[in-house]
Amino acid sequence: MEIWSLAEWVTGFAEVLAVSVALFLPSWERRRATREKRLRTLRTIRRLTPRLLTLPATSDERSGDLRMLQTFLMVTDMMNIDPGVEDVIDTGQQIASMVHQGQPVSDHDAAAIRALLDSLPSS
Structure with a gap:
C-alpha cells in the first residue's frame, strides 16, 4: 500500500476546504444580511x-x-423577505399607528408604546 505524498494531502485538504466555503458562504452571508437589516x-x-x-x-x-x-x-x-425582520417591522408599525399627526400622545398610549419598545429584542 502506498501512502500519498504530503503535497497530495495538502491539495486534498485545500479542495475540501474550498468546497466547504463555497457551500456555506452564501448561507452565512444571508444570515449576516438579515441580522444587519434587523439591527438597522x-x-x-x-x-x-x-x-x-x-x-x-x-x-x-x-x-x-x-x-x-x-x-x-x-x-x-x-423589501423584506426575511421573517427575522418581520416582527420588528410589525412592532414599529404598531408604534407608528399610536402616534397621530398633530395630536398629543395620551398617557395610556405612551405607556403602551414604551412597553412595545421594551418588547423589542436587544439585537
Whole structure:
C-alpha cells in the first residue's frame, strides 16, 4: 500500500476546504444580511420613537419624524423577505399607528408604546 505524498494531502485538504466555503458562504452571508437589516430597523425605531413621545404634538420636527418612521417601515416592509425582520417591522408599525399627526400622545398610549419598545429584542 502506498501512502500519498504530503503535497497530495495538502491539495486534498485545500479542495475540501474550498468546497466547504463555497457551500456555506452564501448561507452565512444571508444570515449576516438579515441580522444587519434587523439591527438597522431596531436602531431606527429606537431612535425615532422617544422623540415622537417628547416633541410637541404640533411641531414640524415631530411631524417629520413620524413621516420618516412611517416611510421607513413601509419601504422596509415592502423589501423584506426575511421573517427575522418581520416582527420588528410589525412592532414599529404598531408604534407608528399610536402616534397621530398633530395630536398629543395620551398617557395610556405612551405607556403602551414604551412597553412595545421594551418588547423589542436587544439585537
